[in-house]
Amino acid sequence: MSDFEHLVESLAEKCRHMSDQERIAQLTTPRWLGYPRAKEIDTTLEWLFNHPRVARMPNVLLIGRTNNGKTGVVSRFAARHLPSDNPGGESIIAPVLMVQTPPKPTEAGFYTEILHPLLKRLPNGTVADKRARVVEILRQVQLKVLIIDEMHNMLAATAPAQREFLNVIKYLSNELQISMIGVGDETLISAVGIDPQIQNRFTPEILPKWKVGLEFNRLLASFEKVLPLRKASGLVDPILAMKLAALCEGTIGELSLLLNKASAYAISRGQEQITVDVLNQCGYVSPSQRKLINVEI
Numbered sequence: 055m056s057d058f059e060h061l062v063e064s065l066a067e068k069c070r071h072m073s074d075q076e077r078i079a080q081l082t083t084p085r086w087l088g089y090p091r092a093k094e095i096d097t098t099l100e101w102l103f104n105h106p107r108v109a110r111m112p113n114v115l116l117i118g119r120t121n122n123g124k125t126g127v128v129s130r131f132a133a134r135h136l137p138s139d140n141p142g143g144e145s146i147i148a149p150v151l152m153v154q155t156p157p158k159p160t161e162a163g164f165y166t167e168i169l170h171p172l173l174k175r176l177p178n179g180t181v182a183d184k185r186a187r188v189v190e191i192l193r194q195v196q197l198k199v200l201i202i203d204e205m206h207n208m209l210a211a212t213a214p215a216q217r218e219f220l221n222v223i224k225y226l227s228n229e230l231q232i233s234m235i236g237v238g239d240e241t242l243i244s245a246v247g248i249d250p251q252i253q254n255r256f257t258p259e260i261l262p263k264w265k266v267g268l269e270f271n272r273l274l275a276s277f278e279k280v281l282p283l284r285k286a287s288g289l290v291d292p293i294l295a296m297k298l299a300a301l302c303e304g305t306i307g308e309l310s311l312l313l314n315k316a317s318a319y320a321i322s323r324g325q326e327q328i329t330v331d332v333l334n335q336c337g338y339v340s341p342s343q344r345k346l347i348n349v350e351i
Contacts, residue, residue, distance in 0.1 A: 060286035062279045069282045074321050077282040081314045087276045087306075090269065092127055095259050099131045099235065103150065103199055107231035110255070115205075115236045117243060118261030121307030121341075124237050127261070128152060128201050137195070148172065148195040155207040159219050161185070168192070168200075185225075192230055199233045200226065206238035209245050220249045227255070263304035266296055273306070274298065281317045284326035289313075297333055301340050312338045 058066040069077055088096075098114060105112060118124045135150040151171060156163040161181055165188045169176060174191055176184045208219045227234055236242060236256060246253050264270050274289040281287075289295065302308035316328045319336035339347070 057284040058282075060278065061282070065280060065282065069284075072282070078318045078321055080282045081317055085280055086126070086130060087273065087280075089273050089276065089306075091261060092123065095127055095261070096131060098259060099128070099199075102233040102235065103131075103135060105233060109228075109231070111227055111231055111233045113227065113234040113236070113256045115238070115242060115246065115256045115258045116261070117238065117240060117258055119263060119305055120239055122261050122263070122305040123307060124261055125203060128203065128235060128237055132201060135199075145191075145194040146172075149198040150201065151192075151195075151197055151199075152201040152203060155202055155204045157207055158210045159208050160211070160215065161218055161222050164219065164222060185222075189226070189229055192226070192232070197230060197232050199235060201235045201237065203237045205236040206242040206245055209241060213248070216245065216248060220246065220252045224249075224252055224255070264299065264302070264306065264309070265304065266299045270299060271295060273309075277309070277313055281313060281328075283317055283320060283328070287328040289328065293330065294328070294333075297330055301333065301338065303341050305341075308341060312336075 058069045061069065069080075072080065095116065102112060102114060116124050116128065129152070132150050132152045137146045137148040140147045151168065153164075153167045153171065156167060162176070162184055165176055165184050168188055169191065172191060172195065177187050202223070208216050211219065223234055223236075226232065234256070236246070238245070243258060246256060264273065271290040274295060278287060278289050287294070289298065298309060298312065302312050312333070313328070315338045316332050316336045320326055320328055320332050323332075325332060
């Protein structure tokens with residue numbers, strides 16, 4: 055096999071004209087690997103987007119461990135439905151809006167987060183005034199889907215404040231007839247569980263921990279096609295696959311970081327493929343090792 059022949063054709067041709075440093079820089083380029091579970095969830099999000107407005111709109115909780123691709127999935131969905139200028143209209147059209155839950159959410163703080171990407175400010179006055187303004191603006195932009203990232207942050211609030219936050223979500227969904235996508239880690243299911251009505255309205259979609267097996271091998275094969283190495287590494291080799299699964303501890307974000315570090319090391323040393331020795335020497339530190347280092351410090 056000639057150099058780069060194992061890569062996707064467009065990347066292979068590009069790599070043939072790149073220096074080693076340019077190929078190392080290429081590793082930081084964002085990439086989307088459409089593995090089956092991500093595609094299933096993506097289809098569900100599109101279904102939400104196309105759902106007609108009804109009294110009780112469908113909603114989704116996207117649950118997964120930290121660094122397991124949740125934000126990537128919803129960001130890709132949001133990027134397909136960007137705001138449009140709406141020339142001649144009173145405001146832009148923003149069918150999908152992605153916001154982050156404040157570290158310690160309050161009703162007013164959440165409204166601030168919602169209006170920030172729309173370049174709008176909350177009025178002075180009562181919370182009711184702020185709520186009315188948010189509803190008015192979201193109607194103007196014709197919002198259909200609100201993505202709430204890091205929704206598990208609500209657990210940092212007191213129990214009454216958590217209920218208040220969930221009531222706000224319920225109110226906005228009812229009043230505007232919009233769908234919600236709550237994104238968070240494994241604690242989010244129990245957080246939402248304090249309000250049975252909210253829990254019943256949200257269908258959980260899980261991004262599971264990756265384990266050695268057929269789906270993991272398919273993921274590794276997809277990665278191998280986009281890592282700018284001259285030689286194929288054979289990442290699906292059982293020994294390599296087990297090593298990769300153990301080091302990344304089951305999350306796609308860590309796997310991507312590990313493979314990037316290993317690829318950069320292999321390119322800089324002239325080895326041009328990932329081996330067990332490269333994985334041991336590339337300087338990657340696993341999540342559990344990082345925790346131990348923090349404890350020692």
